[in-house]
Amino acid sequence: MSAQLNPHARPRGAARVGIGGPVGSGKTALLEQLIPRFMARGTDIAVITNDLVTAEDAERVRRSGLIAPERVLAVETGACPHTAIREDPTLNLAAADELDRAYPGLELILIESGGDNLASSFSLDLVDYWLFVIDVAGGDDIPRKRGLGVLQCDLLVINKVDLAPHVRVNLDRMVSEAHEVRLGRPTLLTNCAHGDGVDAVVERIAQEVLFDR
Amino acid sequence: MRTDAPVSDAVGGWPADSGDALSMLGMLQFADSFFPSGATSFSWGLESLKLDGRVGNAEQVFEVLCAHIEQRWAGFDRPLMHAAREAWVQRGAAALNEALELDRVCEAMNLSRGWRDASRRLGFTQLRVHADLGLGIAQVYLDQVRAAGMPGHLPVVQGLIWGAYGLGAEGCDAMAASGLCTTVVGAALRLGLIGHTEGQRLLARTRPLVARVMAMPPCGVDALWSGAPLLDVAAMRHEARAGRLFAN
Numbered sequence: 001m002s003a004q005l006n007p008h009a010r011p012r013g014a015a016r017v018g019i020g021g022p023v024g025s026g027k028t029a030l031l032e033q034l035i036p037r038f039m040a041r042g043t044d045i046a047v048i049t050n051d052l053v054t055a056e057d058a059e060r061v062r063r064s065g066l067i068a069p070e071r072v073l074a075v076e077t078g079a080c081p082h083t084a085i086r087e088d089p090t091l092n093l094a095a096a097d098e099l100d101r102a103y104p105g106l107e108l109i110l111i112e113s114g115g116d117n118l119a120s121s122f123s124l125d126l127v128d129y130w131l132f133v134i135d136v137a138g139g140d141d142i143p144r145k146r147g148l149g150v151l152q153c154d155l156l157v158i159n160k161v162d163l164a165p166h167v168r169v170n171l172d173r174m175v176s177e178a179h180e181v182r183l184g185r186p187t188l189l190t191n192c193a194h195g196d197g198v199d200a201v202v203e204r205i206a207q208e209v210l211f212d213r
Numbered sequence: 214m215r216t217d218a219p220v221s222d223a224v225g226g227w228p229a230d231s232g233d234a235l236s237m238l239g240m241l242q243f244a245d246s247f248f249p250s251g252a253t254s255f256s257w258g259l260e261s262l263k264l265d266g267r268v269g270n271a272e273q274v275f276e277v278l279c280a281h282i283e284q285r286w287a288g289f290d291r292p293l294m295h296a297a298r299e300a301w302v303q304r305g306a307a308a309l310n311e312a313l314e315l316d317r318v319c320e321a322m323n324l325s326r327g328w329r330d331a332s333r334r335l336g337f338t339q340l341r342v343h344a345d346l347g348l349g350i351a352q353v354y355l356d357q358v359r360a361a362g363m364p365g366h367l368p369v370v371q372g373l374i375w376g377a378y379g380l381g382a383e384g385c386d387a388m389a390a391s392g393l394c395t396t397v398v399g400a401a402l403r404l405g406l407i408g409h410t411e412g413q414r415l416l417a418r419t420r421p422l423v424a425r426v427m428a429m430p431p432c433g434v435d436a437l438w439s440g441a442p443l444l445d446v447a448a449m450r451h452e453a454r455a456g457r458l459f460a461n
Contacts, residue, residue: 055455075254076254076457076458076459076460077253077254077458078253078254078255078256078400078403078458078459078460079253079254079403083253084253084254087247087249088249088250088251088252088253089249090249090250090251090338090341090342091251091254091334091338093338093341094251094334094337094338094341097337097341097359101359125345
């Protein structure tokens with residue numbers, strides 16, 4: 001028996017988009033830039049954060065005033081964050097389910113992973129599409145290290161591009177190597193502190209997962 | 214014995230009449246920490262006990278394990294699981310109303326919010342995964358939780374689902390107890406209280422106690438009990454902590 005044969009198969013809920021990446025790469029900053037843009041597009045949106053030890057990211061988003069606080073749920077991971085988004089994403093699925101039930105018109109749930117290493121990735125049963133956020137200050141060798149996150153994500157975001165000259169990073173080479181290891185899959189550049197490049201991220205997500213909504 | 218979806222269906226669609234071997238393999242699959250259950254997010258009081266200086270070494274972790282098995286699981290979760298499983302065995306899908314009543318009892322008798330929430334969340338994840346695997350009763354019960362606001366507590370869900378797979382009472386005991394022990398030991402490892410070898414020693418040391426509990430008939434649902442005040446207080450103190458790795 002498979003889920004496809006199940007006559008009670010769950011109704012499709014909101015599209016789920018994952019945001020992963022190393023600690024400090026700018027995942028929450030990207031989230032804060034994405035939320036108002038999707039709301040301006042009229043997208044009905046909610047957020048799930050995965051925090052290690054504290055609910056800091058969830059509280060930061062709740063207090064931002066960008067979104068109703070009750071639309072932001074926090075999942076305690078109890079382990080390395082990738083566990084809760086890949087090997088055992090059931091609590092994130094339960095949180096998404098809770099949001100779907102609470103907001104029947106919900107179109108998009110952004111699921112932010114806790115900061116993790118380059119090998120983190122999302123379960124395909126948890127998300128429809130996922131972003132991996134790295135930043136130039138982490139070193140321009142990250143793409144060529146070929147971590148699972150860089151290789152497998154649907155969209156690679158290189159953040160803090162404004163810092164490149166200050167941390168001796170050759171941004172052109174970094175982008176070129178990202179394209180090379182990702183076999184041409186998309187990579188976008190952002191400065192989430194000021195919102196530079198975020199419109200293109202919104203456009204890409206809208207094209208990929210909101211196209212039928 | 215009534216079965217909703219033979220365990221063989223959930224382990225790859227093999228013939229359902231292969232008997233014990235398939236049941237055993239199914240039990241290993243469902244009790245494995247690789248099975249997506251959400252369990253890694255819960256320490257069952259251990260994190261607060263560590264932060265409060267009550268638990269700081271392997272021996273004290275062992276005491277926590279024993280308290281969970283003897284003072285909570287044996288008299289509370291276990292009888293509820295058995296009652297739900299037995300209801301399925303006797304009445305099949307008609308056991309749903311009985312399971313819902315057991316669910317209400319579990320909600321009413323769970324002392325702290327930390328235990329209640331954990332039991333509900335872990336019950337939900339079990340329902341969700343088994344529904345996605347195609348187990349009809351799991352989807353029906355999940356719909357009750359979603360639409361009617363039923364709690365969906367873990368022991369009731371375990372009994373109903375594992376009963377629907379045709380798993381025996383003793384196997385269900387072993388799966389539930391070993392899942393609880395593995396979760397607590399895993400939490401102890403991540404909290405830095407023990408190393409990986411000591412964790413395995415603790416699991417081995419806990420086995421005789423689990424076996425003793427399993428050898429006794431579960432009490433009736435009208436005689437549910439639990440008595441682990443230190444664990445209960447730890448669960449309550451955990452609710453208010455801002456900085457925490459685990460949900461309970």
